[in-house]
Amino acid sequence: MKILFKNKTKYTKEIYKEFVEFHNKKYSFQYTLFNIFIIALLLFFIICQIKYEYYVLAIISCIVFTVFCLYRYFHPISVVKKELNGKTIKEEKSFTFKFYDKYFKVESGIELNLVKYYKLRRCFETKDFFYLYIDKTHAFLINKENFSIGNSSDFSKFIRKKCFLRFKKIK
Numbered sequence: 001m002k003i004l005f006k007n008k009t010k011y012t013k014e015i016y017k018e019f020v021e022f023h024n025k026k027y028s029f030q031y032t033l034f035n036i037f038i039i040a041l042l043l044f045f046i047i048c049q050i051k052y053e054y055y056v057l058a059i060i061s062c063i064v065f066t067v068f069c070l071y072r073y074f075h076p077i078s079v080v081k082k083e084l085n086g087k088t089i090k091e092e093k094s095f096t097f098k099f100y101d102k103y104f105k106v107e108s109g110i111e112l113n114l115v116k117y118y119k120l121r122r123c124f125e126t127k128d129f130f131y132l133y134i135d136k137t138h139a140f141l142i143n144k145e146n147f148s149i150g151n152s153s154d155f156s157k158f159i160r161k162k163c164f165l166r167f168k169k170i171k
Helices: 013-051 055-084 152-162
Strands: 005-010 094-099 103-108 111-116 122-125 129-133 139-143 147-149 167-169
Touching: 005 139, 005 152, 013 055, 013 129, 013 139, 094 139, 122 152, 129 152, 152 167
Parallel strands: 122 167
Antiparallel strands: 005 094, 005 147, 094 103, 103 111, 122 129, 129 139
């Protein structure tokens, strides 16, 4: 198959921090809304348990409430710290993306991954990057300036067609 686009992007701390900021802007409202909904349900459950004098269940519910709040607050922080201290960012690994008609390949040294376009969850285009999400929190970061085959404007049209309802350009 013929390579349509080729891009080599180096993952640095600055690039990762920019991605985290983008991700937080994009998804923090949904995350906060979900947290508020679950907290309201748990508080309602606790109040009902106290009202009907089921104190053991109320105490267990308070423990669940506390664990939920701590997890939802500290887990994202720990994930970002883990990624920043991971091999990819610390060693500033470079990833080569080769885009074909039906799939794309991601090469990082000796490792090679093949991803079909239908497996992409969301695709965003910003001023400097394309973010190709493979799940809710992980994305391939593609620097617009680093195309060795093709260019960013043609790639934008290409990925828009491949991810029709999942593509969004952010201004």
